[in-house]
Amino acid sequence: MNExxxxxxxxxxxxxxxxxxxxxTVGDDEDLREALDLDSMDFLNFLIGISERSGRKIPEADAPRLQTMRGLIGYLQGANANA
Known part of the structure; x- marks a missing residue:
């Protein structure tokens, strides 16, 4: 999966x-929750959707790593590299 x-x-x-x-409109290093005005349930649903669409299990403990686009991209590309 590419960027x-x-x-x-x-x-x-x-x-x-x-x-x-x-x-x-969100920079790669901006907190997605703040920039997009997502509450905790919205962000959780976002991560669930990413997990389902990517086919990658995302443990709740990894959520802080996915708060920015740069983090999300790095996480999913890293997961693909290790698959």
Whole structure:
């Protein structure tokens, strides 16, 4: 899974949770929750959607690593590299 695929997947998942949120306005190092005004349940649903779409189990303990686009991309590319 490349960076473009991950960004598209994240945007698609986000559209189902917070349709008004625009991922393209968020910098790679910005906290997704703050930048997109996601509450804890929205963010949890976002991670569940990413997990389902990517086919990768995301343990709750890893959630802090996925709070930015850079973190999400690195995490999923790292998971793919180790698969």
């Amino acid at each position: 473009t695929d991950i960004r598209k997947m994240a945007a698609d998942v986000l559209a189902g949770i917070a349709p008004e949120a625009d991922l393209s």
